[in-house]
Amino acid sequence: MNDHTTHSQEKPQQLDEHIVEIVSDSGEGAQKCGQTFGIIGGKMGNGIWTVEIIPAEIQPPARTPAGGSGNRVRVGSKIMTNMGNEADLVVGFNEQVLYARIANGAYKKGTIVLLENKWATDPQEKIRDQYAFAIKEFRDNGLIVHELAIEEECLKIVKNARKGKNMFVLGMLCRIYNRDTELGLTEIHNTFKHKGEKVVKPNQDLFKVGYQFAKDNLDYFYTIPPYEGAEQELKDIVVTNGNTALGLGVMAAGMEMVSMYPITPATSASHYVADVFNQVGGFVHQAEDEIAAIGFAIGASYAGKTACTITSGPGMALKTEMIGLAVMAEVPLVIVNVQRGGPSTGLPTKVEQADLLSALYGEPGDAPKIVIAAATIPECFEFVIMARKLAEEFRTPVILLTDANLATGVQPWLRPEIKEEWFSPPIDQSPWNKDIPAYDWDDQTGLSQRPIPGQPDGMYVLTGLSHTEHSKVSYNSETNQITSQHRSRKIAALQSTLKAPIIHGVESQEDEGDLLVVAWGSTIGAIEESIDRLNDQGYNVASLHLRFLSPLEPNLKEIFSRYKKVMTVEINYSDATNAPMINEENRRYAQLAHVLRAQFALDIDCWSVVYGHPLQPGMVIEELTQHLDAITA
Amino acid sequence: MNDHTTHSQEKPQQLDEHIVEIVSDSGEGAQKCGQTFGIIGGKMGNGIWTVEIIPAEIQPPARTPAGGSGNRVRVGSKIMTNMGNEADLVVGFNEQVLYARIANGAYKKGTIVLLENKWATDPQEKIRDQYAFAIKEFRDNGLIVHELAIEEECLKIVKNARKGKNMFVLGMLCRIYNRDTELGLTEIHNTFKHKGEKVVKPNQDLFKVGYQFAKDNLDYFYTIPPYEGAEQELKDIVVTNGNTALGLGVMAAGMEMVSMYPITPATSASHYVADVFNQVGGFVHQAEDEIAAIGFAIGASYAGKTACTITSGPGMALKTEMIGLAVMAEVPLVIVNVQRGGPSTGLPTKVEQADLLSALYGEPGDAPKIVIAAATIPECFEFVIMARKLAEEFRTPVILLTDANLATGVQPWLRPEIKEEWFSPPIDQSPWNKDIPAYDWDDQTGLSQRPIPGQPDGMYVLTGLSHTEHSKVSYNSETNQITSQHRSRKIAALQSTLKAPIIHGVESQEDEGDLLVVAWGSTIGAIEESIDRLNDQGYNVASLHLRFLSPLEPNLKEIFSRYKKVMTVEINYSDATNAPMINEENRRYAQLAHVLRAQFALDIDCWSVVYGHPLQPGMVIEELTQHLDAITA
Amino acid sequence: MFGIKADWSLEVFERYFTLDDYGAGGDVRWCSGCGDFAILNTVHRVLRDAQVPPEKSVAVSGIGCSSRMPHYMGTYGFHGLHGRALPVANGIKSRRPDLDVWVATGDGDCFSIGAGPWLHALHLNMNMVILVFDNGIYGLTKKQTSPTTKQGTKTNTHPRGALLPPLNPLTITLGVTNVSFVAQVVDWNPPLLYETIKAAHEHRGTSFVRILQRCPVFSEEFTKPLQENPDKFILLEHEQGVTVEDNVKRLFHNVIEHDPSDWLSAMKYAKDNEAIPLGILFKDPDAIVYEDLSSQGLGMTNEEKAAGLNAAFDKFSI
Amino acid sequence: MFGIKADWSLEVFERYFTLDDYGAGGDVRWCSGCGDFAILNTVHRVLRDAQVPPEKSVAVSGIGCSSRMPHYMGTYGFHGLHGRALPVANGIKSRRPDLDVWVATGDGDCFSIGAGPWLHALHLNMNMVILVFDNGIYGLTKKQTSPTTKQGTKTNTHPRGALLPPLNPLTITLGVTNVSFVAQVVDWNPPLLYETIKAAHEHRGTSFVRILQRCPVFSEEFTKPLQENPDKFILLEHEQGVTVEDNVKRLFHNVIEHDPSDWLSAMKYAKDNEAIPLGILFKDPDAIVYEDLSSQGLGMTNEEKAAGLNAAFDKFSI
Numbered sequence A, B: 001m002n003d004h005t006t007h008s009q010e011k012p013q014q015l016d017e018h019i020v021e022i023v024s025d026s027g028e029g030a031q032k033c034g035q036t037f038g039i040i041g042g043k044m045g046n047g048i049w050t051v052e053i054i055p056a057e058i059q060p061p062a063r064t065p066a067g068g069s070g071n072r073v074r075v076g077s078k079i080m081t082n083m084g085n086e087a088d089l090v091v092g093f094n095e096q097v098l099y100a101r102i103a104n105g106a107y108k109k110g111t112i113v114l115l116e117n118k119w120a121t122d123p124q125e126k127i128r129d130q131y132a133f134a135i136k137e138f139r140d141n142g143l144i145v146h147e148l149a150i151e152e153e154c155l156k157i158v159k160n161a162r163k164g165k166n167m168f169v170l171g172m173l174c175r176i177y178n179r180d181t182e183l184g185l186t187e188i189h190n191t192f193k194h195k196g197e198k199v200v201k202p203n204q205d206l207f208k209v210g211y212q213f214a215k216d217n218l219d220y221f222y223t224i225p226p227y228e229g230a231e232q233e234l235k236d237i238v239v240t241n242g243n244t245a246l247g248l249g250v251m252a253a254g255m256e257m258v259s260m261y262p263i264t265p266a267t268s269a270s271h272y273v274a275d276v277f278n279q280v281g282g283f284v285h286q287a288e289d290e291i292a293a294i295g296f297a298i299g300a301s302y303a304g305k306t307a308c309t310i311t312s313g314p315g316m317a318l319k320t321e322m323i324g325l326a327v328m329a330e331v332p333l334v335i336v337n338v339q340r341g342g343p344s345t346g347l348p349t350k351v352e353q354a355d356l357l358s359a360l361y362g363e364p365g366d367a368p369k370i371v372i373a374a375a376t377i378p379e380c381f382e383f384v385i386m387a388r389k390l391a392e393e394f395r396t397p398v399i400l401l402t403d404a405n406l407a408t409g410v411q412p413w414l415r416p417e418i419k420e421e422w423f424s425p426p427i428d429q430s431p432w433n434k435d436i437p438a439y440d441w442d443d444q445t446g447l448s449q450r451p452i453p454g455q456p457d458g459m460y461v462l463t464g465l466s467h468t469e470h471s472k473v474s475y476n477s478e479t480n481q482i483t484s485q486h487r488s489r490k491i492a493a494l495q496s497t498l499k500a501p502i503i504h505g506v507e508s509q510e511d512e513g514d515l516l517v518v519a520w521g522s523t524i525g526a527i528e529e530s531i532d533r534l535n536d537q538g539y540n541v542a543s544l545h546l547r548f549l550s551p552l553e554p555n556l557k558e559i560f561s562r563y564k565k566v567m568t569v570e571i572n573y574s575d576a577t578n579a580p581m582i583n584e585e586n587r588r589y590a591q592l593a594h595v596l597r598a599q600f601a602l603d604i605d606c607w608s609v610v611y612g613h614p615l616q617p618g619m620v621i622e623e624l625t626q627h628l629d630a631i632t633a
Numbered sequence C, D: 001m002f003g004i005k006a007d008w009s010l011e012v013f014e015r016y017f018t019l020d021d022y023g024a025g026g027d028v029r030w031c032s033g034c035g036d037f038a039i040l041n042t043v044h045r046v047l048r049d050a051q052v053p054p055e056k057s058v059a060v061s062g063i064g065c066s067s068r069m070p071h072y073m074g075t076y077g078f079h080g081l082h083g084r085a086l087p088v089a090n091g092i093k094s095r096r097p098d099l100d101v102w103v104a105t106g107d108g109d110c111f112s113i114g115a116g117p118w119l120h121a122l123h124l125n126m127n128m129v130i131l132v133f134d135n136g137i138y139g140l141t142k143k144q145t146s147p148t149t150k151q152g153t154k155t156n157t158h159p160r161g162a163l164l165p166p167l168n169p170l171t172i173t174l175g176v177t178n179v180s181f182v183a184q185v186v187d188w189n190p191p192l193l194y195e196t197i198k199a200a201h202e203h204r205g206t207s208f209v210r211i212l213q214r215c216p217v218f219s220e221e222f223t224k225p226l227q228e229n230p231d232k233f234i235l236l237e238h239e240q241g242v243t244v245e246d247n248v249k250r251l252f253h254n255v256i257e258h259d260p261s262d263w264l265s266a267m268k269y270a271k272d273n274e275a276i277p278l279g280i281l282f283k284d285p286d287a288i289v290y291e292d293l294s295s296q297g298l299g300m301t302n303e304e305k306a307a308g309l310n311a312a313f314d315k316f317s318i
């Protein structure tokens, strides 16, 4: 290791956590820089949580608020579960890209801004003026701005600083946060090795120079110790985003077919699977559209190879008719919906949890099915395995909801020990018992076993029309009533096997509380952190995070009865109670609130927003405080 | 008029109402016979209600229960609103087709069955046996069977009795119910005139012979007087089914474009429109599928010509994504869903009201829109006019729900006086005020006016992405939150203009009651008749029929509070409370019950079935009696 | 629950299948005079002659009169959604190349709502037979215009006559890259129907067979003029295509030698509205068959899978 | 609220439109080097030269980089759903034949998810220009295989190379009955691009123009070899097709006279993978234009409508 990267003698200041953002024009590599910084943190035993900052276009114009691209990394001495509130330190490649972040409320008074200074001397007067104006404005708003000659330094070793600046910044950050430089150099090596040593070397050099530059020019020098137990866990840790976890889950579930059509933010899961699926003998089919994609998956599933299709809002909309078929004909199938902002094309890259009602009620006719939602990145992995099993056991499509936040967020998680029972068993090709009809519904549970093509004596014709147990088309009244019952009862049967959910924020199940927050999906981290802080402040508040939405997890009614108030917190639209025109006869509730109200006929309140970004504990705490104060007043 | 058709001297027995069924093999014309019989009744000032008996296939095998095709006509001295309970008199062209009707509970002890007797002497032993067996079974079950030589009689005047027998039967029925033979002969003339006099004549002859035959051979001779006021109304009456009413509504609404793809039971509405649309300058576009159909309609609407698309369940499923676009981009549009049995292809020709939840919540993301449901055949007409106006005023798609029961049921209704204000105004092509953005949302109501292509200075680019008031793509948090609010608020704004619903079965609004039945759609007749009968029996029960489902009609909470129990009665699936596996944590409610529970957090019960046929007052009364007895116990 | 029988393969060896094994046994519910019967019977015969075990065959369809076909088969079947038979059939084949797949579809099902899947299934060229029951009308929904309805034919959606000249399914099909088998035939010539469907079944790849089909109830005018006047046809013969006995051939006055590897002349015959080509227009035995790719990795053991998964995890470990 | 101005027609008469009137004024958000710019500019020029009032023109698109085009137009625009530009454009035109309609779509938008609408819009042949921005890749979603991606090209969904030979949009398009204008061009030859789009705009019917388009970010290999080697092209010239100045022609070594009314030879050129045809392959000025039918009855007065409605009611009266 070179001299200039050895640790400084001065003692770094110890932090619990910091939130760091790196923001550049699109194409300048801030995303890579942030991801790598996160991974280094993860590998050093920190808790981390990353969120991508995604521009609106592929190549948005340079130096515009709309163009900001990068990464937010929350790194700390405990397991991180959400993106946190305002950032502590920001590296900006130009001043304009920071405006959108400021508009988003990403920074606070005291946030440190390390800003490329070359714009101060730009040949264009307009740019010089913009820069000067921004610096002043930033400072007036309480940001601590350091103007740094980043590009100038880079140009000392490379000709084109646009490519490479990000590794220089990585070096800077590694110095500031006292990271293990070996880890940094290794990550750079891994990133660029397929492009050859002639690319690896200059990037590593830039890293080192950046490190030294920060040491020489900046007083900031921190250390964030690993969380407790991290060291022994480290060897068992993987660091991935949710879509990669999803892809790993598909492979671990023993599914051999992902049939998909590209759509943001779901596609990267399929990209990942396409890359490695051959290692487990699987195949990614890119269909001509989402209808064909699910049709293809249903075909494979019908033939005994339960398949998976992965999509987002507009793609889900197109699959509606096919999902109805899968429900009616009882085809096992895993449908993953990586939710994005809607309705319609909406906010393609932004987070929302607004597809719950359409997952539950989207199909014309009565179409009961299993709907589950992953709350964390490891659950993106685990739930695919569970979904495949549920689909086959309950002979039904299973919709697994994740979202843009889980999809792109990076987190360390415990590497699971692979169990062969996860994989699907080889398909049965032995003769079917002739006396058993193709839909041998159990009267009590609605469950049945299915023949697989190739099984002698199992021949039947699957149909989406109303059908008898022998799968014969029937327009008979009783048949339709009874088969509808079976399809509904299956879901109830699943409920009877589930455990009551665990409540967060109370010591014992018997505790009564003032407020219970019910939620689902990727908001778990922000909400539980909020609950903890509120309880620390002396409030009496708890939260409950649902993974099963259909059926609902059991015991909710009893749990709800223990609280003075129950409300949901969600990232989807609901009318505010004090909005113009809105009253209790027309207020539109957040989606989980709607579901719970309908099921339990309890006056469950909600708070939800569609800002397109993950919940921040700050916002949640602010909102909940008002409710709590009202309850206890 | 010939001698043999003059009225008999004996005095007919006066009836309040009768339910008559004519059932034949498919292709033998029982449908035509029943329809014509219904129309004659309508024209004589009777209340009528007809329901088609539809076979499963185009040409199902002869003499099979699955093949029964025909018509049920309820005819009486009051306005008829539903199909009633068991039939009083049935004409069967063979005995087998009656079996499916019997299985459906269509007949009772004492139902008169007039049965073609040629099967008794059929050359095939199997047929002779089937016939003999059935006659015995029918009689054992209390049916009053008359074996009649219908075919034999027909063969006296025509060579092929298969074509023509239906008119003979029509003649029989006209004698039995003492119908105006002139009306009968005129209807026959109208039916066959395009085929020339050589077809009209024998059919009229068969009619006359049938009339005489009944006179000579049957003791049944009834009369059903017109309902009060019928006489003066008659000149203003039209007799149509609901799909024709819908088609007339499209024309009356001033819409110039129906863009559709064939699907049962919606298609006949488009058939009708295709036939006459040129009379009002309109055009029916048959698209390549339902997605293209709604896309085409959206295009026409965007260009200023609010269009209509008509479909059923599977077609609605396919339109999901486009409906989301219309909501997001605020395109006025009328979407008619003639509901059939689901899920999936389900029961194509049967009635169900199970598309309410998908209409409300089908699209991924938050997609508020207007949803209304016609309860009667005249409402099929009126609501299209209303839908077009609402769509344009609230700049939104409007979903109009009807169902298979309304679609094919025939009823007399008051011919409306045509108002020019129904028609859409000519599109505005004057310059747009440059200062007004394309979405000039009113802060309070969310409403805005829209520029129409061709208007100078109004140029904007419609998009399904999140957008500003200028329709510029925006991924800004505030923009998304605020525009979501606007779209939601519009619906609330509409609610503020609606009147509270009228309650059926109570004298004054202040009356408290034991039970309130809430319902929607084509069940109104059966339910209100049940309520009346129960109140006659001394129960205290009322009903409320909703036409607006989104927004809900105002004042419901207050109304509900006046009853000991509120429940919905619907034709869709719900779990019975006493079913295996079912408890209050997983019971799946009927669809309107779900909506009301979610909105009002009140424990609204439900009773619903998916038998594929319209509700019969008998079933409803039986069910409600149990609830009422439980309440008052 | 149902373990693999050790003697299963032995059992297969001893089985001989009769026509009855390919029928469903129940009533076939088409109108009398419907051309669908002839097609169904021919498929039964081809299967019988090929001795395909019924449990190894799957009949897939969309929605329509024609799409009822699986219900009349003694094989497995999938009667799915309108226009979507092909993606389902492709999916079935993707990981089950051992299954013998047939698709029954109609002119509306395939060329209208199913147009996208039609093109893309041809592109994939998976080994299956597509039988288009083309009656030039929507049968099941009772007489609406289909893409192949003749201009001017009165239908319920175009009571004053269909507005456009009909689509030509052959020129479109031939235009798709990787298409490998294109034939046209009529339902009322059993020997030609048999030979063509047999050739389609034997071909490895997607065999597209358009069958002009009688629907006496709703579109008599579609086939009647053709039935009455065989001169409207031109029979394409070739040793690489189909050949029929002389007595069949005699029905057609126009018989022409056409090499089905000649794409451009296939296109020329396909386009001809005056002389409607029957027989095999095009055949390419070398086109890529998609399941050769999609089924790779089939039969990997759990150990291999676990190893593969572990290798995947390794990339994200520390 | 906005009454018709009496002097409106007068106003039109006096207007002269510059290029600026056809642009949206704001930033155009495509990557530098993207071929979409050239197409956009050409459309602006064609509109300017035709002096179409901007408010009378509508740019319709699906979803994709290419489908952003309406946002960069000073006309009306409809940026709808992926694959569904054509039904919307057809609907717009159906009762507004007075509007000048342009469709911007991509190779994924048109040939993959939009394949059904593509065939059926060609069949309807409504008067509009379809510009397919064909970059052989999914651009907006970042490099997945499109139907025109070359076999073997590595993409994010096929990291080991696209599996199939690409679809040929021209042979399919030419196979559709009632198709009336088929052209192919490249974005990097402005004069040819201009002449072709101009001819497309002047043609009455659906003008299908496939534009081979540079996407330096995700599919350089799609156009690079063509840019570097114009010999891969064959330029189709004809007085009924396009003609270009000699200096442009000189870029191409292969120039051939091709009569665009000759369907079969159009098909032959279209099929040729070695010599990629540029120019107008096919043109049929006599094909039925659907809005001539769909717009019948436009402008009927309320009195006439009321009379028509009354006549309809009469049929059901007593």
Ligand SMILES: Cc1ncc(C[n+]2csc(CCOP(=O)(O)OP(=O)(O)O)c2C)c(N)n1
Binding pocket: B261, B262, B263, B264, B290, B314, B315, B318, B345, C063, C064, C065, C066, C067, C081, C082, C105, C106, C107, C108, C109, C110, C133, C135, C137, C138, C139, C140, C141, C146
């Ligand atoms: C999504 C959807 N749209 C429409 C229908 C109604 N439908 C059923 S079959 C059919 C057309 C049948 O025509 P074709 O494919 O030619 O088959 P045929 O009945 O003539 O054999 C239609 C429109 C449907 N079942 N599903």
Ligand SMILES: Cc1ncc(C[n+]2csc(CCOP(=O)(O)OP(=O)(O)O)c2C)c(N)n1
Binding pocket: A261, A262, A263, A264, A290, A314, A315, A318, A345, D063, D064, D065, D066, D067, D081, D082, D105, D106, D107, D108, D109, D110, D133, D135, D137, D138, D139, D140, D141, D146
């Ligand atoms: C229903 C639906 N599916 C998928 C997507 C995601 N998507 C957006 S653009 C696109 C493909 C774009 O490729 P292409 O049409 O070739 O246009 P380009 O970006 O290359 O110009 C896809 C798959 C979507 N928006 N909607």
Ligand code: SF4
Binding pocket: B058, B059, C029, C030, C031, C032, C033, C034, C035, C036, C065, C066, C135, C139, C140, C214, C215, C216, C217, C218
């Ligand atoms: S309607 Fe036509 S296609 Fe359908 S079964 Fe009857 S004859 Fe055959």
Ligand code: SF4
Binding pocket: A058, A059, D029, D030, D031, D032, D033, D034, D035, D036, D065, D066, D135, D139, D140, D214, D215, D216, D217, D218
């Ligand atoms: S990604 Fe490709 S097609 Fe899209 S804007 Fe960039 S260069 Fe153009």
Ligand SMILES: [Mg+2]
Binding pocket: C064, C106, C107, C108, C133, C134, C135, C136, C137, C138, C139, C146
């Ligand atoms: Mg057909």
Ligand SMILES: [Mg+2]
Binding pocket: D064, D106, D107, D108, D133, D134, D135, D136, D137, D138, D139, D146
């Ligand atoms: Mg593209």
